[in-house]
Structures are given as C-alpha cells and as structure tokens.
Amino acid sequence: MSLPPQGSPPRVWRTLQCRVQGANHAVCQDWCEIRGDGTNSVVAAVADGHGGRKYFRSDQGARIVVEVALAAAQHGLGEGRCTREWVEALPQDIAIRWRSQVNAHAEGHPFTAEEERLLAGIPAEVERLVPYGTTLLLAVLEPGFLACVQLGDGDILALTDDDAIVRPIPIDPSLIANETHSLASFHEDRQAAEGGPVLRHEPWRLARVAFHDAGPVAAPKLLLLASDGYGNSFREPVGLERAATDYAAAISSRGIPAVGVEMEGWLRETTDGGSGDDVSVLLVFDGALASPAGPGASGEGSAGPGAKGEAAAGRPEVQG
C-alpha cells in the first residue's frame, strides 16, 4: 500500500452526512453528527436506537450518545491525548456519561403507566436505561491518527490512497438476527463478593476500538460510517465496500455539493430497495478528493476550510 509523501501537510477533512427514515419505522431511530468539517481534526458519530416496544425512547438514547461521544472525543483531542490508552478508555467514558444523561432525562420525564408496563421483567437496576438503548459508531481523525469505537452493529470502512478497503474494526459475526450490543447492555456478575450475583451496567466491555497512528489507514482517502440499515441493504458485503469507492469517485468527479444534494435520494433508494431500516451514512474525506475544476473544490457553496460546517453540501439531517 502506498503512503502519502513524508512531510506532506496534514489532510484537510471535508464531510458529508445524511440520515433517512426507513419505510418500516414510525420514528427515525438513527442520529448522527460530524464536527470539524474543513479542518484537519474531525470527530464523527452515528447511533442507531433499537426501536421496538421496550425501547420507546431509543431515538433519545441515540441523540444522547452521539452528543456525549463527540464531546468526549473533542475533550480528549483538546488536551492532546491522541494515544492508544486514551482510545481504549473512551468507551467507558462515553457509557458513564450516557448513563448519567439518560438517568437525568428519565428523572425529568418520568415513564407513563403504559411505558412502565412495557418494562415488566426488566431488572430494576437497568430499567431506566433500557428504553434508551442504542448502538454507537465513533471515529476520530487527527493528523496521522485514526481512532474508532464501536458498540453494537453498523459499519466503519476506510478507503486508502491506493483504493483498498479496510475495516478498522472487523465485523462481529455474533451480531445476527437484529441482535446487537448496546449502551443499555448489562450482565450478571457472579463473582461479586457477597450477596449473590450482581447486575452490572458495563457496556464498555462489549465495545471494540481501533487505533491507527501509522500506515494508510491512519489517514484514509475516505472514511465511511453507516448504521446497519445501510449495509443490510446490499445483497453482498462487497456492495457496501463498493459504496465507499463510489462515493469517493462521485466526490472527485462531481464535487461535494452535488454529492450532498444527491445523498438523500440515494439513501432513500437504498433503504426502499433493501433493508427498509433507517439509514445513516457519514463520510469524512480528504478535501483534495474533490474535483479541482468542480464547484466543491475550494468550498464553493459550502463553509470554507477551517470553518465549521456540515452545511457544506446536502442536508445534515433528512428524514424520509
């Protein structure tokens, strides 16, 4: 695999994102956000609330985890903590913040009698958390550094400069049949010192992380994060890989604003012809990818480099 020339300036990242509600869903359970468009430091997160009867606030849970994940990531970057140890501690940091905010939200918005009935059989220790159950994908890009955190299903793909597709975090083959790890996951600790098994909310133990500070994955040409509704829409796994390559080609040939405008239609077509699930796709890519002659190259129609703005192209949140 080829590497960017030594001494080359760090990449300026541009971003695109889109979120589409699935035909099967009454409420979109996905939430996503990217921060740092036009800079060389980006954090991106997508969360997929579980939906379903007992997860009646999972859309809220998804919003909360995206917010706390991005805040935790930006806080660490601000303090210069781009280390493997920091990345490995992120899941616990995020989960504890999420739990705190979920408990606060539940405190301020008590469950109705009907909602309480839906929670019958859920252990009291986690009863407040389950309704907010959600997954999380998080990516952090700094010059020469890529970190990823994944809890639950969804996909993160990196397209390298020589057009190889790499999954920083491999597929978890145990996550099938719509079952997933969750911010609301809990387990019984049978080793507890006294009093019998203890229920523990430690979802970070189910999280997987990736840390790259060298090699082509540390500075990919394009990074794609997607909720599982996207990958589940393709007949073969290679179909999702092709999406990363196709997006890079489209950005290169047509420019950022044009691709941003098309994304909603593409995602709508994907979910309608595929999974029927909510679909969120986040793209973080080398700004140099955009066509030099096209309208998106220097940020025309978008926020310029160094300025904030997913408003660069497309609509950051689009509900079907």
Add this chain to the structure above:
Amino acid sequence: MANRPGGELAKRPLHFFWLADCSGSMSVEGKIQSLNTAISDAIPHMRQVASENPNAEVLVRALSFSSGAQWHVAQPTPIESFVWQTLVARREGATDLGYALSMLAGQLKMPPMPQRALPPVAVLVSDGYPTDDFATGLAALMSEPWGKKAVRVAVAIGQDADTSVLERFIGNAEIKAVRANNPEQLTRFIRWASTAVLKSASAPASQALPAAASVPVPPLPVDPGPDADADVW
C-alpha cells in the same frame, strides 16, 4: 441523476421451514390429509403477510421425516411462487425427528446463511415422539448461531404427541407447543404459525443482547365455537 453508490440492493432474506412428521401414525384418521390442506390453505395468507413487509424476502422450504428425513422442498422458494406439494405419510414409518433437525442445522450454517438475513422461522408439526437420537439433532441445531436465533414453534397433532419434546425444540419457556385435536384446530394453528409468526419475524426491531428471543412470538389464536371442541385425534 448519477448512479446510486454501492452494489446490488436486495431485501433481507427470511427463511421459513416446515418440518413435517410423515410417520406411519400420520397416515391414519386423515391427519396427513388435514396437514396438507392446512398448509396449502395458509399459503395465500403467507403471501399477504409478505406483501405487507416488502423489505423481507420470504423463502420457503420443507423437510419431511419418518424413517430418515428428506427435503420435501429443497430449494428456498419465494413465497410468491411457492406451491405446496402434497406430503405422503409412510405406513410403518418411524419418527426420525433428530435426523431432520441435523439436516436443518446444515442449512443454518454461515454460509449458506448470510449475516444480513432476518431470523428464520421453523414450524415443527408432529403427532408422536422421536424414535431416533433427538438430543443429538437438537444439539446440532442449537450449536449453529442461526439455529439458536431461529423462531421455533411447534404444533402437536392429537393426544399422542409428546409436547415436552416439542417444547425442547421451541426452547423458550414462554412459548408452548399448541395441540390440534381436529382438522379445524390444525388449520387455525398452522395459519397462526405461518402468518402471525412470519409477520413478527419479517420486521423485527433490534434487540439488545442479552436477548431472551430475537423475535417476540405473537399470542396463540383462541379456539372459537363449540365445533372446535370435537376431538378427532
């Protein structure tokens, strides 16, 4: 408009399996005929359920078991084009349910099952009890991740059916085997198994692990009317 990024789109496959007892006892009192009728009658209703869940591709197969087991419908067949082929019970045939389960387990390996599939549904119908090594066959099924995640329901035909075995197949304390004592009940239970259960599996919400079951099984149908009480089997 530029071409959509990504490869070929496809609905998520939902594999539906009939596991049908064709032992010698099924050849008496019209049982196999009633089963054939019940399944055949259920097909249009399955198609209706499938049409209401356009993002699920329902693919049907059937296994029959008596002395040994064999694929009655071997190819995953889209429900839209599925036609029920009459089952025949073998006089003097045994009840090799264990072998049938091991054959089912073979189809639930990855591959051929894709990771993106919806939870499969397996409906077991039997009027007796296994005459082979049921435990080994069940263990083979449950050793496959898709075997564990499959929605398993069972219909007992008549009073001689061993519901404890059927409930070991189901593997969920909250779901009992239903017992059909006459053709009308069999028709109703087969329709429930092939429509309500199918509907639930077609559009499942995510479940956070650990999950008791990947798909909630809908409640059983309530017996209507006095004629339903006439026990034939």
